[in-house]
Amino acid sequence: MTKASRTNPATDGSEAFFEHWAIYRKIIKFNYMGHDQIAASLAEHLSRRKTISGQEKVGAILDLGCGDAEVPSRYLPGLGAVEYHGVDLAKKPLEFAREKLSGFSGEVHFHLQDQAQFLAGLDRSFDLIIFGFALHHNTLAEKATVVANAARCLNEGGALVVYDVFRQPNETRQAFFGRYLDWIRRDWRQMTAREQMLIDGHIRANDHPDTVADLQACAHRAGLGAGELQLSTCQDFHQLLQFPVPG
Numbered sequence: 001m002t003k004a005s006r007t008n009p010a011t012d013g014s015e016a017f018f019e020h021w022a023i024y025r026k027i028i029k030f031n032y033m034g035h036d037q038i039a040a041s042l043a044e045h046l047s048r049r050k051t052i053s054g055q056e057k058v059g060a061i062l063d064l065g066c067g068d069a070e071v072p073s074r075y076l077p078g079l080g081a082v083e084y085h086g087v088d089l090a091k092k093p094l095e096f097a098r099e100k101l102s103g104f105s106g107e108v109h110f111h112l113q114d115q116a117q118f119l120a121g122l123d124r125s126f127d128l129i130i131f132g133f134a135l136h137h138n139t140l141a142e143k144a145t146v147v148a149n150a151a152r153c154l155n156e157g158g159a160l161v162v163y164d165v166f167r168q169p170n171e172t173r174q175a176f177f178g179r180y181l182d183w184i185r186r187d188w189r190q191m192t193a194r195e196q197m198l199i200d201g202h203i204r205a206n207d208h209p210d211t212v213a214d215l216q217a218c219a220h221r222a223g224l225g226a227g228e229l230q231l232s233t234c235q236d237f238h239q240l241l242q243f244p245v246p247g
């Protein structure tokens with residue numbers, strides 16, 4: 001399946017797009033994917049970096065698959081001089097993101113592009129590169145390539161942060177779908193039957209979760225330090241890992 005058919009920018013203003021986007025906003029509103037914990041963890045991580053560096057500047061952040069910038073809209077305020085870059089291949093979420101971060105005093109840039117292409121052509125570096133629920137549509141080989149390209153663009157003292165959905169060791173994709181979709185049907189109680197059906201179809205068609213160890217191996221091959229697990233949420237389906245540039 002091509003990337004364009006996974007998330008097709010051509011349908012980015014269509015009724016179907018808005019229905020799917022409204023579902024994603026509802027999931028965030030009820031914190032079904034753990035966005036509250038993720039944003040709090042990133043805010044804490046960034047304020048710690050600020051304290052350690054002793055500088056007023058956290059540095060430059062690259063957020064791949066940034067969507068409507070819900071997560072950065074929670075951690076950016078209070079960080080001082082930060083340069084934030086959000087990348088997404090869908091136009092509408094970037095419009096929402098621009099609006100959401102319009103009051104932020106730091107430097108903000110958005111890029112309408114596929115994240116793999118963006119990284120492959122990148123000729124500058126960042127202090128923090130984040131993939132937020134933006135890798136699970138990729139195969140393991142594709143994940144390895146984007147992680148390697150991200151690692152190449154990290155400054156000394158920088159880190160790669162990945163928060164996403166993971167399967168358990170030795171769990172097949174089908175077995176994962178069974179567990180994950182059971183949990184969604186059981187616990188995401190505010191979703192209507194139609195919303196549940198669309199979520200089920202979207203996940204089965206698009207998701208390729210790998211294990212934490214798979215991602216750690218990609219990061220290790222890319223020259224990054226051991227992935228530190230910073231957060232496990234949503235019954236361990238969703239994890240946040242940080243891979244530092246070795247000192």
Ligand SMILES: C[S@@+](CC[C@H](N)C(=O)[O-])C[C@H]1O[C@@H](n2cnc3c(N)ncnc32)[C@H](O)[C@@H]1O
Binds near residue numbers: 064113114132
């Ligand atoms: C599940 S949302 C995550 C949004 C946000 N990062 C969050 O934490 O909620 C995935 C986002 O990644 C974008 N996306 C998916 N594949 C992408 C790709 N290959 N390049 C750039 N953006 C991509 C989608 O358009 C969508 O906005």
